[in-house]
Amino acid sequence: MRQAPVGLLRPRPEGLSRVSVKGKAVSRASTVLVVDDVPASRYALSAVLRRDGHRVLLAASASEALIELDVRMRAGDLPDVALVDVGLPDMSGYELCRRLKQLPPFAALPVVHFSAAARPPADRCRGLDAGGESYLTVPAEPEEIQAVVRAAARGGRCRSDAQLRVGRLALLAGTILDVQSARCLGELADAAAAGTARLTDGLATVFVLGEDGEIHRGLSRRRAAASLPDAGAHEAVIRLMRRVMSGRTGVRHTVVPSPLWPPGFFRPVGAIGQGCDGTPEDADLVLARLREGRTLVCLATPAYEDAPSGETAHLVERLAHATALAAEPLLMYQEERHIALTLQHSFLPVQLPELPGTDVVVRYEPASRQAEIGGDFYAALPTPVGVLTGIGDVVGHSLDAATVMVEIRHALRAYCVEDPDPGALTRRLDRMLQHYHPGVTATMCLSLVEPATGRTRIANAGHIPPLVVRDEGTAAYVEARGPLLGLGLGLDRPTPSEVVLARSDRLLMVTDGLIETRGTDLAVSMEQLRVAAAGAPRGVADLCDMLMACFGHEREDDIALLALRRTG
Structure with missing residues (x-):
């Protein structure tokens, strides 16, 4: 393979990927695992990729690659692309690719095969049939290597994003099913709080307010065992909910500054209203009401600087709407039950x-x-x-x-x-x-x-x-x-x-x-x-x-x- 001249390539935006940290997209360089038993070729590829802005991990055999991937998986930092030589000493690159694609943690990892020796078209087809995304014949121009790796990384990110989106939609669907299965407003609030916490990967509190002023509260599991705010804090939440949704129906998303948000709903006493760095915590509220004067639902989460992405926020809004929809018949059930019991006792x-x-x-x-x-x-x-x-x-x-x-x-x-x-x-x-x-x-x-x-x-x-x-x-x-x-x-x-x-x-x-x-x-x-x-x-x-x-x-x-x- 030919060594790329120094300074031939500069880091490009395409060489950057976006990962989610608490729902916020953050840019970082793509990580490429180069698996090659020839040291000179391994380091030449590494130099070409680094010039394009990638981080590079090196492995001299298939077993070294599997060990490196296992370590990275445990650390939650899998590479974005694997560049694999087809002629490895312990197993072929095709077999390594096949094994990776059969393991769920690595199935989405894009694999690009390469070979320094001329290979017939049938061998190149083997790489694609084994699950690889592309095939390179080296020596190759640095621009070609970089472009192939960038394309593989983009494809991998698209698949990962699609899988993440499908997973979040499945999580939303499961939460809505739990909400619709609730037998009372308290169970409904608990189910919505658990689902909101899973969607946002954080703490959550849900409030369901009936038109008679009775409030039902649900807490995410990480908060449920801790001490809870007093009745005055709940009254403050009721006033906020009514003020934000005054004369409105549908779904409304707003952030309430920490001085206006009563402490104690996200964190227990001692860490009340404080974020991880000790600063006051604002509240991110998603409120929903289907009809004027009827059930009002509020899904509350801490408003971090790395706020949930627009897609996550949209899912939370859909959950709020579904919760309000499920609360309506439960509220009517509660009212009818009260009337029925009153009538029954009168008999x-x-x-x-x-x-x-x-x-x-x-x-x-x-x-x-x-x-x-x-x-x-x-x-x-x-x-x-x-x-x-x-x-x-x-x-x-x-x-x-x-x-x-x-x-x-x-x-x-x-x-x-x-x-x-x-x-x-x-x-x-x-x-x-x-x-x-x-x-x-x-x-x-x-x-x-x-x-x-x-x-x-x-x-x-x-x-x-x-x-x-x-x-x-x-x-x-x-x-x-x-x-x-x-x-x-x-x-x-x-x-x-x-x-x-x-x-x-x-x-x-x-x-x-x-x-x-x-x-x-x-x-x-x-x-x-x-x-x-x-x-x-x-x-x-x-x-x-x-x-x-x-x-x-x-x-x-x-x-x-x-x-x-x-x-x-």
Whole structure:
């Protein structure tokens, strides 16, 4: 190969590449790995490339090249081009290229083969088939060598940029999927914060503000465990969000100077509002709102000098828009759930009536993630014969189910004035349901307790039977069964069961929402309830509270409990 005359070439802009540091493009010289077992040729190529502004790494064999690449990969500084002699001593340049292209860390590295000996066209084709980008026959003019290397570097950068862009788009798509899968505004804010941190390679905090002024905050994982700002800081963020988006919809990108941005959201106390060099930290905000007065979303990141590139900023803006879009139905869900719970609670008695000779306690808890109104109900009514208690569940979750539940409760109150016998009541309620609501079914259990004697008659219509809990640490279900209300199959209803409650006994009635678990047999859950109730502290209120603490978390259905003990 001919040595290029000194000063023949000058560094050119084309010999520079751009890499991303925290999202900002920074220029640096391309790095070229020259693999050649001939020292003179190796150093001649090095001189030509350095004159064109490249950094040069040297290797005398394929194994030296693989070691050098492994070291560079661990340091995060892979070369931009490999210039490989086809006639290496330990393996051919073609085989080295093939191995590199099969290894994911090096697959995108452009390889230019060269040879000092004349090679037939078939050999040059082997280099291209092995994955090489070009082939040089040396000796060659320095300008040709430099141009080929520059072209290979440009092609490699284009592929790397395309892969980076595809990776970022995949990251954005995955984050949007996480945001859309959120079950509440808090989960949505956390998912958006994690995605923003990954897109910007930094810290992030996300705020979701409903039109009622309630704010939900999400933190990137690197910040979530640290101490958080107080309520005053959150109020300041709310004011900033409203001021920036006052009268606006869509997406807006702005930078808030550190004096106006409340400290503590990006870094924990002690490093509050400080960048890595100790200077105050501004906040880069991307805000989105789809409709005036509705949900307002803010994606906040530290505003470094090496700010995210325009492409990264565009992806964050798209994420903000997607987050606002996903927040709308969640906000509506939250509002509907609040209305539903308010209506549902209004259907059930706020206070139990006076029930002479008994101590009755009830508990009610709506489903954790159920927006619709449920059909669970309870009742405790005084009658001339004794205290009538009932618990039941209309099948389904809807306003219709809740309406039927109210009708059953009112019909029960009316019917028990004439005849409080549980067997007669279940038959009348069954006929009422079939007549006015054909196709609707309900489960119900009724008990009539005589406070003076403890005599208790129990009629069951497809419900979990009541549990008699005794103070000596035992509990047993009452043998009481019967078909559901509203089936309309002409089935006979069994005679009500009878038990006698001692003064220390407690009669426990529950809906299946307390114990029913998907994938677990109901009989197993009922046994778990029996064992837990047997070990509960004395007293009806303590019994209910203990069972709610044991079984009442994150349930998919409404929960109702009623416990009774004689006092007369």
